[in-house]
Amino acid sequence: MIDLTKLVEDFENTxxxxxxxxxxxxxxxxxxDLVLLRRKLTTEKQEKQTALNxxxxxxxxxxxxxxxxxxxxxxxxxxxxxxxxxSVEAEYDEVEKKLDYxxxxxxxxxxxxxxxxxxxxDNKLIKTHGYNEADYAGRTFxxxxxxxxxxxxxxxxxxxxxxxxxxxxxxxxxAKLLRALVQFALKLNDGKYEEIMxxxxxxxxxxxxxGHLPKMADDAxxxxxxxxxxxxxxxxxxxxxxxxEILDASTLPKCMxxxxxxxxxxxxxAGSETRGLQRLHEFHKVELVKICLPEQSESEHEKMxxxxxxxxxxxxxxxxxxxxxxxxxxFHAARTRDIEVYAPGTKKWLEVSSVGIFTDYQSRxxxxxxxxxxxxxxxxxxxxxxxxxxxRVFAAILEHNLQEDGSVVVPKVLREFYGADVIxxx
RNA sequence: GGGGAGGUGGCUGAGCGGCUGAAAGCACCGGCUUGCUAAGCCGGCGUACCUUUAUAGGUACCGGGGGUUCGAAUCCCCCCCUCUCCGCCA
Numbered sequence: 001m002i003d004l005t006k007l008v009e010d011f012e013n014t015x016x017x018x019x020x021x022x023x024x025x026x027x028x029x030x031x032x033d034l035v036l037l038r039r040k041l042t043t044e045k046q047e048k049q050t051a052l053n054x055x056x057x058x059x060x061x062x063x064x065x066x067x068x069x070x071x072x073x074x075x076x077x078x079x080x081x082x083x084x085x086x087s088v089e090a091e092y093d094e095v096e097k098k099l100d101y102x103x104x105x106x107x108x109x110x111x112x113x114x115x116x117x118x119x120x121x122d123n124k125l126i127k128t129h130g131y132n133e134a135d136y137a138g139r140t141f142x143x144x145x146x147x148x149x150x151x152x153x154x155x156x157x158x159x160x161x162x163x164x165x166x167x168x169x170x171x172x173x174x175a176k177l178l179r180a181l182v183q184f185a186l187k188l189n190d191g192k193y194e195e196i197m198x199x200x201x202x203x204x205x206x207x208x209x210x211g212h213l214p215k216m217a218d219d220a221x222x223x224x225x226x227x228x229x230x231x232x233x234x235x236x237x238x239x240x241x242x243x244x245e246i247l248d249a250s251t252l253p254k255c256m257x258x259x260x261x262x263x264x265x266x267x268x269x270a271g272s273e274t275r276g277l278q279r280l281h282e283f284h285k286v287e288l289v290k291i292c293l294p295e296q297s298e299s300e301h302e303k304m305x306x307x308x309x310x311x312x313x314x315x316x317x318x319x320x321x322x323x324x325x326x327x328x329x330x331f332h333a334a335r336t337r338d339i340e341v342y343a344p345g346t347k348k349w350l351e352v353s354s355v356g357i358f359t360d361y362q363s364r365x366x367x368x369x370x371x372x373x374x375x376x377x378x379x380x381x382x383x384x385x386x387x388x389x390x391x392r393v394f395a396a397i398l399e400h401n402l403q404e405d406g407s408v409v410v411p412k413v414l415r416e417f418y419g420a421d422v423i424x425x426x
Numbered sequence: 427g428g429g430g431a432g433g434u435g436g437c438u439g440a441g442c443g444g445c446u447g448a449a450a451g452c453a454c455c456g457g458c459u460u461g462c463u464a465a466g467c468c469g470g471c472g473u474a475c476c477u478u479u480a481u482a483g484g485u486a487c488c489g490g491g492g493g494u495u496c497g498a499a500u501c502c503c504c505c506c507c508u509c510u511c512c513g514c515c516a
Contacts, residue, residue, distance in 0.1 A: 042476050046485040053485090056497040060444050063496095075496050082496090246436070371436085375455090377473085 001103050001364045004035050017109045020116055020326040027102055034099040041092040048085040052078060104208070105215050108361040110326045111298075111335040117325025123338075124323040129309070131318035131342055141344035144395035145276030147402055148174060151423055154277075166266065166274055166281045168391065173423050177397075177410070178284065178390055180417035182259055185286040185311055185388035192307065193257035193288055193387075198237030200260055201228040206240035209366035211332035211358075218267045234258030234287035235384045242291065243366040246377055252370060253292035253300050257387055260285065277391035278350065286387040293370065294360070297381040301357050305337050308353045308385045314413045317396050318342045320349065334359040341392065345399035350392040355385030 007014050007028075015028045055078045062071035115124045148154035153174025159167045170178050186195060207213045207229045212220060221230035231237055238258050247254070262285050266274075273279060288307060292300045305321070312319045324336040333356040340349040360379035363369070369377040401409040406425035410418050 039476070042485080046476060049485060050483095053497085056495095057444075059496045064444090071496080078496050375471095 001361060002106055002109055003360070003364070004031075004103065008032055008035055014109060017112075017326075018107065021107050021110050021329055022118075022327050023107050027106065031099065031102045031106060034095055034102065038092065038095050038099055041088060041095060045085065045088050045092055048081060048088055052081045052085060055081065101214075104213075104365075107329075107331045108211075108334050108359060110329055110333075111357065111359070114329065114335050115323055115325040118327040119325075120328045122325040123328055124325065126321040126323050126337065128320040129313065129318065130316070131320065136344050139344075141347075141399055142402055143276060143345040144343070144398040147345070147398040147408065148276070150406060150425070151408065152426055153177065153398075153423070156276075164281075166279060168277060168280050168283070177414070177418055177423070178394060180410075180414045181388060181390050181393060182284055182286060183417040184314075184414055186257065186259055188311055188314070189257050189286070189288065189307060189387055193255040196234075196238060196241075196256050196258045198231075198234060198241070198258055198260065200231050200237075200263070201226075202231055202236055202240060203227060204229065206243065206366075207236060209243055210236045210239045210362055211365065212236065215331060219265050221263045221265055230263035231260060232264045233262050233285065233384075233386075234260040235289055238287065238289040239362055239382055239384070240366060242368050245368060247291070247368065247370045247380060249293060249370045249373070252380065253290050253296055256289045256291075258287050258289070260287070273348075276346070277395045278346065278348075280391055284390045286389075288385050288387045290383040291363075291368070291380050292383065294378070294381050297357050297359065297383060301335065301337075301355065301383055304383055304385050305339075305355045308339055308355050308387060311388050312339060312341060312352065312393070315393065315397065315411045317393070317400060319352075330354070330356065332358055332361050334361065339386075341396045343392070343396045343399050345402075346395065350396060352389050352392045352396075353386035356383065358382040358384070 019025050059071050059074045155169045155171050159169030238256050262283050290300050319341045322338045336356040338351050339353040341352045343350050362382045363379040368380050370380050408423040
């Protein structure tokens with residue numbers, strides 16, 4: 001949630017920043033008006049309550065003194081105050097309900113350095129690594145779904161049979177390669193990040209706290225009977241971990257990584273760009289999450305980006321880093337860099353990691369604070385990024401490492417986990 | 427699924443209709459004592475919000491939500507959570 005005090009105090013700037021993120025200007029105005037109205041009603045409510053509290057004390061005093069008649073007279077007075085209080089409260093509750101809803105559905109404010117822009121077309125290319133256009137000219141590349149089928153790594157038909165489309169079924173050497181990727185990513189970040197295996201289902205309040213509800217409800221799998229949601233990323237579980245707690249500043253930054261399955265409904269995404277492993281309802285991912293002090297978040301972001309790049313680099317895949325513009329930024333992010341891997345068979349840059357700063361947007365919702373040296377508490381900052389999202393990386397490896405004879409070379413760093421150097425043709 | 431116990435401040439833990447924002451202890455901060463350490467003594471110490479130039483005042487908060495009452499941490503109802511015994515399963 002955004003800081004409402006700041007919204008009111010620094011209205012024009014905050015509004016401009018939110019509008020750049022394509023938030024409806026009218027709803028920002030409405031939010032501000034509601035905050036001011038709530039303040040006014042708070043004052044009124046408190047005045048009534050003060051009067052009531054005082055009278056109640058007097059009633060008690062009269063009875064104690066044995067002046068029953070006077071006490072009874074006061075009680076009648078109190079009744080009038082109570083009616084007035086009730087009507088103010090009714091109005092207040094209505095205002096608060098509206099306010100809360102808009103507040104929960106208002107996106108995070110982007111950081112000042114975020115490039116301005118309307119859409120993905122305005123994103124800024126920061127760097128390209130290991131990619132030469134000439135390398136691909138005049139050559140034909142096979143899409144990963146064909147390679148995987150030829151080698152028997154995937155069984156998409158049977159996957160669809162048991163679960164529907166956009167569910168992958170890895171088998172044999174494919175399953176092994178997938179597992180190798182996960183082990184590689186975990187080992188690579190071991191020591192820097194604490195490995196956590198969280199539950200894959202979270203409560204509604206956790207899911208609201210990370211910013212996924214109420215806005216992203218349609219994209220998540222819900223287990224209504226038990227009031228649980230299937231996590232779309234380990235971020236949800238790891239970010240919710242310290243909900244309601246006050247952390248010791250000396251323990252920050254707290255770095256965690258979680259290997260989980262990620263569940264996404266991908267509502268409305270069916271059909272386009274879903275061939276093979278490009279877009280799935282269920283995939284395996286190693287996610288990195290950091291909790292840090294506000295002044296640490298930008299430098300920790302750089303480090304995390306480097307950590308995420310490192311796994312792609314070690315897998316020897318060409319990639320580029322994109323600074324997302326305000327218009328393309330995710331709902332709860334304040335700044336995001338995407339890592340995209342080039343997949344020559346799919347002929348596309350595939351997003352494999354999204355490394356973001358979420359400032360205090362999530363900690364405010366989850367009420368996660370740290371104790372300040374000078375006294376008092378403040379909200380921590382959250383960062384997260386994909387240490388390794390398996391399906392697209394898996395796809396890119398196949399497309400890059402396919403040999404003339406139909407075999408696929410296993411990247412050097414995966415061999416100790418995969419147990420062989422090459423995936424031979426059947 | 428059935429029975430029992432319980433959810434109070436950073437932590438432990440009292441309170442069970444008005445004198446309680448909440449005893450006591452620990453932790454923390456300031457002062458005194460002190461060769462160092464340890465200890466002792468005195469004082470301070472919750473959060474959010476509203477009004478206020480400052481100072482100050484007020485309101486809410488004892489798992490969450492309703493209710494009873496002039497007045498609720500305290501009584502009643504519903505829900506959630508934790509622990510525990512039994513059952514079931516592994």
